[in-house]
C-alpha cells in the first residue's frame with residue numbers, strides 16, 4: 490500500500506474588485522480587446538508607482554479569517570524577480586514570510602466534512618501575471634504564442650496548504666468547500682473562466698515531491714492527481730527514483746509532462762517592494778471585519794436546519810450551490826413555505842437546470858423566477874394541482890416563462906377531487922385490468938399498480954388520496970360489484 494501526500498497552492502482572483510491590485514485598470518478583464526486594459530503601472534513603465542487597493546486587503550483578510558488563519562498587525566509586499574513574457578515588469582509584487590513579517594494570513598486550519606483538518610500554511614495577496622495564449626496543439630508544441638496583458642496586475646489571493654491530503658477525493662472535497670466559502674464571502678466568482686487555478690505537489694512513499702503546475706480549473710485537479718499517482722506508482726514499481734521536478738498539466742491530452750529544466754532554476758531574489766510602505770492594519774481592523782463577515786456555508790447550513798426545519802440532506806444540496814440557495818431564500822420572501830419550496834427546487838427544478846450549472850449566470854438567465862416557484866408551491870398546497878402535474882407545469886414554465894396559474898388554466902391541469910369523476914376512472918381501470926384486480930385482493934402491493942393506472946388514466950390529475958380510498962373500498966366490496 491503506497492502512501493500519498495498532496496499539498497495545494499491555490500490562486501483565486503478577487504473578482505469582486507472593480508480595479509486591479511495596484512492601479513485603476515478594470516478588475517474584470519474578460520471580454521476586452523487584448524492589451525486594452527493596461528496602464529503604465531500594471532506594465533511597470535519607469536517612474537510609475539503602485540497604489541494599493543484597500544478593498545483587496547479587506548477581501549484577503551476576510552478569506553484568512555474564514556480559513557482560520559492568524560492575521561498579522563502589519564504586512565509588507567516583496568518583489569519576486571523573474572523573467573517571463575507574461576510579466577511586463579520582470580517582477581511580481583507579492584508577499585513573503587521573512588524577518589518576522591508575514592503575509593496576510595498564516596497558520597490556518599480548515600475542516601473537511603469528515604472533520605479531518607487541513608493545515609493552511611499561508612495566504613498571500615499578490616498580482617496576477619498577463620495571459621499567454623498558445624496556438625493550436627497545446628503549450629508543449631511551442632510554435633507561436635500571443636500575450637495579453639489585460640490580466641496583469643489583477644488581485645490574486647494565494648492559498649498554500651501543508652501536504653495533508655492523502656488522495657484526490659479529499660482534495661476535491663476541500664476545493665468544493667473552498668469555492669463555496671469564497672463565493673459566500675463574495676470574494677471570487679469561481680465559475681468565471683480562469684478565476685481559480687491550482688498547483689499541486691504530490692509525493693509517494695516519502696519520495697521526492699513533484700509539482701504540477703498550470704491546472705486551470707478545480708475540475709482538472711483531480712484528474713491531474715490521479716494521473717500523477719499512476720505515473721509515480723509505475724516509476725516506483727520499477728524500482729526507479731522519482732525525480733524532484735516540476736511538471737505541467739496538459740488539459741487536452743490529460744497528462745502531466747516534465748517542464749524544461751530552465752524553468753525550474755529560479756532565483757527569485759525577493760526584496761521588499763520599495764514603492765509600497767509597510768501597511769499597519771491596526772488593532773481594530775480584524776475585529777471590525779469579523780463583525781462584518783458575510784455568513785459562511787457552515788453557518789448557513791445550520792440556519793437552514795434550525796430556521797427552515799429542512800433535513801440535513803436537503804440543506805446540503807441547497808448550500809452546495811450558492812445561487813440555488815439564494816434563489817430558495819428569495820422565493821421564501823414571497824411565500825414562506827420552506828419544505829414545499831425546497832422540495833420543488835432540489836428535485837424537479839434541479840433536474841431541469843442540471844445541464845446549465847456550468848455557466849455563471851445560469852439562474853439569472855432562466856425564465857423561471859422566484860415568483861413562479863412561490864406560486865407553484867401555493868397551487869400544490871392549496872390542493873389545486875397534484876405533485877405529478879406540478880412537474881409537467883414546471884417544464885412548461887421553463888420553456889415559456891409563463892406563471893404557473895396561466896399554464897394550469899390553459900392546459901386544464903387542475904387536480905380532480907370530484908369523487909364521481911375519479912370513480913369513473915377507477916371503474917374503467919377495474920374493467921381493463923381484471924387479473925391485477927384479483928391480484929390486489931390477495932396482495933396489497935398490487936394496489937399501487939392499480940393506483941398508477943388510475944393516475945395515468947386521469948393524466949396525473951386525480952387526487953391520489955381519494956383514488957386510493959376508492960380503489961380500496963371497491964376491492965373490499967362484495968364480489969358481484
Ligand SMILES: [Zn+2]
Nearest residue numbers: 512514528531
Ligand atoms: Zn493598470
